[in-house]
Amino acid sequence: MSAPTRRPRRSRLALAGAAAVLALLTVPAPGAQAAGSAPAPPLTGENLGPDRLPGCAAVVGSMTPRERLAQRLMVGVDAADPAATAATVRTTQVGGVFIGGNATDLLRDQELRAVQAVARIPIAVAVDDEGGRVQRIDELDGSLPSARAMAARMSPDEVHRTAAERADRLLARGVTMNMAPTVDVGEQPAGSVIGDRSFGADAEKVTTFALAFAEGQRERGLFTVLKHFPGHGHANGDSHRGRVSTPPLAELRELDLLPYANLVGPDGPLSSREGRDRTGVMVGHLDVPGLTDDLPTSLTPAAYRLLREDYGFDGLVLTDDLGAMRAVTGRFDLPEAVERALAAGADVALWSTGGEVAPLLDDLEAALAAGRLDAGANDTAVQRVLSAKGVCGRS
Template identity: 55%
Template sequence: MRDEQPSRRHGGRNAGTRALLVFLAVGALLAALLHDPGTSVTGRPVAAPAPSSPSPEATTAPRPEPAPAPDPCAVAAGALPLRARLAQLLVVGVDPRGPADALGIVQRDQVGGIFVGGDAPGLLSGGALGAVRAAAALPLIVAVDDEGGRVQRVDQLDGDLPSARRMAADLSPDQVRALAHERALRLRDRGVTMDLAPVVDTSGQADRTVIGDRSFSPDPEVAARYALAFADGLHDAGVTPVLKHFPGHGNTSGDSHLGAVRSPPLDVLRTTDLVPYRDIDRYGDVVVMLGHIDVPGLTGGKPATLSGEAYRLLREEFGFTGPAMTDDLGAMKAVTDLVDLPDAVRQALAAGADLALWSSGGRVAQVLDHLEASVAAGTLPAARVDEAARRVLAAKGSC
C-alpha cells in the first residue's frame, strides 16, 4: 500500500501538468481566433463557419423601445372634465361697454376666450379687463379685430390705423411692422391677447366691397410681405396674430355677412389667395381663421368653416399645426341661414375647427349642452375635442 502512494502522487502531478498545458493551448487558440477569426493559429486562412440559427434558448429578446414621453398638453386637456374641455374651444362676444357681461360669462362658463367688438370699448379702458382675466381658471383669450381702416376697435382710445391697402401704398414693410408693434403694445396694455388681423386675402376689388381695402394687395407676394410685417409687429408686442380668411375671401361673389358666397375654383385660389399661406411657419405662432366661403372643387357647397376638406387642406397641404378658428358663426348669414348656432358650432368643431367664434354673445350654456350631447351621440368625436383642446392649451402656454 505504501509503494502505491508515490505513483498516485506522481500521477496526480502529471495530470495537473497536462491539464495546465491543455488550458494554455486552448487559451492561445482562442486568443488567435479572437484576434483574427478568419485565420488559423499558423497564419493560414480558414473557412468561416456556416451560419446556424441560434436555439431559442440562446436567443436574446430585443430590448423594447422606451415609451415616448406623454404630450403635456394632451395630459392637461385630458385632465379637464368634458364640459370644461369644450368650453375652452369657445370664443364668445361680450358687451364692450363694461366688464359685467364678460365677468359673468367667464365666471359661470369658463370659456376659452372672449371677443370685444363694437365701437364703445369701455371694457378696454381703465383696467376693466383685469377682473375678467383673473376670473379665468386657465389663461383667457381676449380678442379684438383691429385691422385698420373700417375694421378697428380702439381708434377712439388709441387713434386711427390706416387700412391695409393704404398701408401698402404709403408705407414700407418695416414701417408697417413698427406701426403694428406700437398698436399692439397699447392693446396688450389694455389686456388684449389676440388681434383678428392681418387679412392675407388678395383683392383688387373696390374699397368698400367685403374685403376691398382690407387687403394689402391683389398681388399675393406683396400681400404676404405686408401681412408678415404686420404679424411680426403684433408678435413683438406679445399679441397673437390671426391670418384670415382661409381659403380666400378676396375675390368672392357676395358678402358672407349678408348671405352665401362663392370663391373662384380651388386651382385658381392656389395662384392668388392661397399663396400667402405657403411657408406658413414664417409667420410664427399664429391662428388661422377660416371664412364662410364655398370653394368649388373643395367644399362641396358648404362654407369652408363647416367643411372637413377645407381644414384638411390647411393641415395637409400647408402644414399648419396651430389653432384653426372660425369666422363669426352667430351673426353672418352665410352660416346662420343654414344652421342654428349650437349646431353650427358642433359642425365646425367636428370638421376641424379648434376655436368657434360668435360675436353676438349669449347662449353659452345652450351650446355646451348641445356639444356634450353630441359627444355622447358620436356626432362630435371625443378624439376631435381632445385634439382641439390640446392645440388651444398649447397656444395659450397652459402646458
C-alpha cells in the first residue's frame, strides 16, 4: 500500500499511543534472538518506568464519544484483502481487527504495518492460534499441536517454550493478541466443538498447561485470551449452530470454573496487577442454569458480574463471535447483539463477519446518548482496552 501524499496532523491520542506503535514496529524476526539469551522486553514506555505512560483516565477523557465506542469494537476482516482492512481502520478507527479463515495475505510482507499506520490509536490485531484444528499461521510458520496433544506429549516447560516461540512468529507478522489458550475442561471426542482444543478433563491439568502456554506468550509481549467463560467443555452442543446449555452454575464452580479461579483472580498468575494487563477473558454464548435466563452468557449482565465480582477479574473481557454463531444470530441482528453485549458488561464486542461499521457506531452513539449504555461503564471499558494495548496505564 502506498503512503499518503499528505501527512495528517498528529493528535494527542496519536502521541499517547506512540510507545505502543514502536512496540509493533520493532519486533524482531523469528530467530533474531541469540541462542540461550533472555527475551528482550517489548519496547514500550512501560518498560522504561510506569511514569512513562500517560494515565488511561486522562487519555479517555480526551476522546470523543464515538472514538471511545470505536475502541470497544473488534471487527472481522478479510485476510485476503489488506487494502480493505486498512480502509476499514482508517475510516472507523476501530479498536481491533480479528483475522480468521485460511487466507494469509494480511500476515505476509508486513502488510499489517500499513494497517497500523492509518490508526490514530494502535489497533489490537487478533487471531485464534490455539493449535490443532484452530490455527492461523501454520501455512507460513509451521503447525502447532492441539491442546490435547500438547498435554499428552509435552511437559509444561516444553509447552511454555513452544508457546513463546509461536509468539515470536505471531508478533513478527504484526499480530498482537492471541485468542488462546482454551481453558475449557472436558473430554469430548477430538473433533467435537471443543474436543482436542481442551488440555483435558482434569481442571488442575488444564490450569497447569494453560498457564504454561499463556506465560510463554505473555513473556514475549503477546496478549493472551482465556476462553470460553464460564466453560464450554460440558455443554450439550455447539454454540456455532444454536443455543446450548451447560450444567448448572453450582456444578461449573466445582470443575469448569476452577481454571479461572486459579489463574485470573486478584492473586492469580494471569491477573491484572497494578494495571499491567496481559491476559483477557472471552465470554461464550452459553445457557447456564442458575446464571442466565433467556439470553446466553455473552449478553447476560450476571455472567460478567460472576467474572468480575465472584472471581475478581479486572482485566479485558471480550465476547465470543457475535456475527457468525447461531446461539446469538438466531435471535439478534448484529447491531442489537453488539449493544446488548456492551451494555451487559463486555469491554469488547467481537464479530468475524465484517460489514459496515459506521452505521453500527451511529447506533451505539445513540444508545450512549439515550442512556442505554452507561457513560461511566463505557469509559472504564475503554480504559481497559487501551491498557491492554499498552497505550496508557491504569492506576
